Amino acid sequence: MPAAEGPLVVGVDTSTQSTKALVVDAATGRVVANGQAPHTVSSGAGRESDPRQWWDALGEALHQCGDAAREAAAVSIGGQQHGLVTLDARGEPVRPALLWNDVRSAPQARRLIDELGGPKSWAERTGSVPSASFTVTKWSWLAENEPDAVRATKAVRLPHDYLTERLTGEGTTDRGDASGTGWWAAGPETYDEETLARVGLDPALLPRVVRPSEVAGTVRDGHGLPFSKGTLVAAGTGDNAAAALGLGLPPGVPVMSLGTSGTVYAVSQRRPADPTGTVAGFADARGDWLPLACTLNCTLAVDRVATLLNLDREAVEPGTGVTLLPFLDGERTPNLPHSSGLLYGLRHDTTAGQLLQAAYDGAVHSLLGALDLALDADADPSAPLLLIGGGARGAAWQQTVRRLSGRPVQIPEARELVALGAAAQAAGLLTGEDAAAVARRWNTAAGPVLDAVERDDATLSRITGVLSDAAPLLERNPDSR
Numbered sequence: 001m002p003a004a005e006g007p008l009v010v011g012v013d014t015s016t017q018s019t020k021a022l023v024v025d026a027a028t029g030r031v032v033a034n035g036q037a038p039h040t041v042s043s044g045a046g047r048e049s050d051p052r053q054w055w056d057a058l059g060e061a062l063h064q065c066g067d068a069a070r071e072a073a074a075v076s077i078g079g080q081q082h083g084l085v086t087l088d089a090r091g092e093p094v095r096p097a098l099l100w101n102d103v104r105s106a107p108q109a110r111r112l113i114d115e116l117g118g119p120k121s122w123a124e125r126t127g128s129v130p131s132a133s134f135t136v137t138k139w140s141w142l143a144e145n146e147p148d149a150v151r152a153t154k155a156v157r158l159p160h161d162y163l164t165e166r167l168t169g170e171g172t173t174d175r176g177d178a179s180g181t182g183w184w185a186a187g188p189e190t191y192d193e194e195t196l197a198r199v200g201l202d203p204a205l206l207p208r209v210v211r212p213s214e215v216a217g218t219v220r221d222g223h224g225l226p227f228s229k230g231t232l233v234a235a236g237t238g239d240n241a242a243a244a245l246g247l248g249l250p251p252g253v254p255v256m257s258l259g260t261s262g263t264v265y266a267v268s269q270r271r272p273a274d275p276t277g278t279v280a281g282f283a284d285a286r287g288d289w290l291p292l293a294c295t296l297n298c299t300l301a302v303d304r305v306a307t308l309l310n311l312d313r314e315a316v317e318p319g320t321g322v323t324l325l326p327f328l329d330g331e332r333t334p335n336l337p338h339s340s341g342l343l344y345g346l347r348h349d350t351t352a353g354q355l356l357q358a359a360y361d362g363a364v365h366s367l368l369g370a371l372d373l374a375l376d377a378d379a380d381p382s383a384p385l386l387l388i389g390g391g392a393r394g395a396a397w398q399q400t401v402r403r404l405s406g407r408p409v410q411i412p413e414a415r416e417l418v419a420l421g422a423a424a425q426a427a428g429l430l431t432g433e434d435a436a437a438v439a440r441r442w443n444t445a446a447g448p449v450l451d452a453v454e455r456d457d458a459t460l461s462r463i464t465g466v467l468s469d470a471a472p473l474l475e476r477n478p479d480s481r
Helices: 051-064 104-114 120-128 134-147 147-152 159-167 193-199 239-247 297-306 351-372 393-403 415-431 435-442 455-473
Strands: 008-014 018-025 031-038 074-079 085-087 155-157 172-174 207-210 213-218 232-234 255-258 262-265 282-285 289-295 323-327 343-345 383-389
Touching: 008 051, 008 159, 008 239, 008 415, 018 051, 018 415, 031 051, 051 159, 074 159, 074 239, 074 415, 085 147, 085 159, 104 120, 104 134, 104 193, 120 351, 134 147, 134 193, 155 159, 159 172, 159 213, 159 232, 232 415, 239 255, 239 262, 239 282, 239 289, 239 383, 239 415, 239 435, 255 323, 262 351, 289 351, 297 351, 323 351, 323 455, 343 455, 351 455, 383 393, 415 435
Parallel strands: 008 074, 074 232, 172 207, 255 383
Antiparallel strands: 008 018, 018 031, 085 155, 213 232, 255 262, 262 289, 282 289, 323 343
8 A cells, every 4th residue: 555645634434323434644535544333223212322332333443444543643523413422420421322313302392492482583593493303302301201311411412522522531512513402502603591591401511612623632541542642633523514524515516415314415605594494504514504404214214115125225116106205213304203104106016116216216305305495595506416425326326316306416436425524624633724625635526427317397296295195194193192
């Protein structure tokens, strides 16, 4: 392997299912080593993980990187958003973390919206209308259901904050991840005292919000990881903001990310405030904004349908009459936290491959329905849609997005964009560059462009109609019957 041209940096992606680490040459963006280790997530009513397994997975992923990780001059952590990590006085988890896709706090979300002025007030205050994914609703759920855990909690963190703090010994976060909590005010960019008072959360339990390009700390002794003491640690950020950094994303360029969750977003220089709650007005990791819509059901849900049908995930067949809404974990966009999957239009001649294609169509429909809301007036409606995430490499996903969007689709060749974005942030600490500029210098967004095809308006309209007609059924809470 050729020698690195510049200092080495480490970018980490701690996601729902695994932790990945990349060692990157800060001069060229070349990945010189990588590692990955899995997590476990609970099943049943909730979605929880023990934060200590994230730390163990980080250690395993770094050890897979070998000597390259030991030579790193800076590190940054990108992580899954919204998760509620509660720590005791010793810094140990009080209980497993409540993850972003745990929707048990839907009643608390509805109540908080009403108690603090309604959707418009929330959008203006925090940039977003909270759903069951947001951290503030999870804290409210915990206070009502596990008061002993709340009393034992001496620090509240997000997943990326937890790992950064174990590296540095300092409780820090960044504006991108803080903006997804529901208790960070987007205008003044501070924690919102009224919201915290309403949910009974002492602001002293929250981490300091590190400014973009600021050093969060340095690696301390006794961590057990292959880093030298004094290695610089960047602020880190949430996974979507990290992926935007990894693409070097300029304002107005649309992105669709196909992973366990699906997201659509674009960088904007205007602070968003969508009172419908479809678009979350997140901050990015630089100083701009990242209006974003997220679905709970994407690749994992479609793969589950393929498994039930005993099909390879690419074994789709065209069909015109069947609709499948793959809301297997409830849904966030549209906001249907108690929903389940729904199949409509089944006939004697419907094939398994058509059912699988309908699952793809249902998943992409939800994302495209929010895309126009996420783009501001300066966005170019004809610009290629950047397709990223694990699903972006699948032909069935690519063709479904092309057919239902009517836009050209670009597939960046760079992989692991969350970890690459974290690495770009770490590199910026060393070079003094803006992290997105680092990624553009690395040319991370380069990749083939698939030409636009005529948009399949008939399928879009059919799914919209089924969703509208089925809304009363999908909105029911099965536990309240």
